[in-house]
Amino acid sequence: MVAFLMVMMACNNNCYVPTRALLGVAFMDSAQLKPVTVKQLTIKGEGNDSILYNASSEQSVFLPLRQNQTVTRFEMSFLRHKEDTVPTAYTLEVKHQPYPQLISEECGCVMFHSIDTATCYNAQESLRVEIYSTNVINVEGDVQLKISL
């Protein structure tokens, strides 16, 4: 009976949780303090040709942080004001501390991050960035930064 139970226990090799830790960034209306949908949003990592978001409309985005460096920059562009027709470019710079974490034997290891600072700027202005949570872990939909527009 005991051997039967042990075999059943050993046979469960499935992973049921996310195995990526992504930085969640939400866009907020600075006047109404409510989530706002930004349009024509394009995001890619600095120095990386692969586009994460391509001219889409989003209230929040989820971005991969670098694991071998403590600073990650993203190039963003979106329609800054309702009347704009041309996207405005910004740089999102995040300073963070990566640390490896074992999720479980079935899921393996994932790189988590602890956020130190975050800024969003271009040559004309700096947007207000609130660090809502410092921990970037493997929870889907988790938001760490809120950018006020």
Next chain:
Amino acid sequence: MFNLKFLCSLACLLCLPLLAARAQETPVAVPDSAQQPVDIAKIAAAKSKKSVYEATYLSADIFDPIATAFTGKFEFSVAADVSLWHRLFPAIEIGVMGYNQQQEDYHYTTAGGFVKVGANYNFLNYKPNRKKDHAVFAGVRYGYSFTSYQLQDAHIANNYWNETGVYSNDKRTAHFGWVEFQIGVRVQVYKQFFMGAALEIRTFGHYYQKEPYYPSTIAGFGSDANTTNFGLLYHLTYQFPTKK
């Protein structure tokens, strides 16, 4: 975590002590000539007399040590409880856990100890003139554990940034508490020897201090501090001193 396999194993495990108890209670026919006169006064006195302290029980969990052969994680615990009116059983349990996971893409070690304090309440078979000290109980515990943990040689890749590497953490110790609910049975199989099984529901987990990262397995609680964990106990128990 909670699937058909788990339900089947739980049903089998909880039935085993009951089957063992039934095997001990074989009725024996007594011829009429051998029956003794009934002393009604003694029976009435026994019924009216209820002692508070009845016995002390010492239990050892045998499920987890056997599971070590299959899972690689070593766990062992012992418990002591006191019978009050054979209704209320204050209990204390202490245990240890050790887990050394050497995999191709990481090496993770965790070890620690835990203590649980609480009480069980017996719903059946509590009358003073009972023949056996079986019990069907529900209980609650508060658990506390300290767990040291370290991740070494973790191979992690980041496809978007095209980064790979081998990473390690410093060794740390986490202090953790939780609330636990138990339901189970304990049956007297032979004289002072008992067998028992119980289902544990561990929840309301909380760390005592903030850490940059936490263990993946917590001694006495299990994995994932943010969820409710289920556990099975299967123990052998000795009752002393005897109440009779």
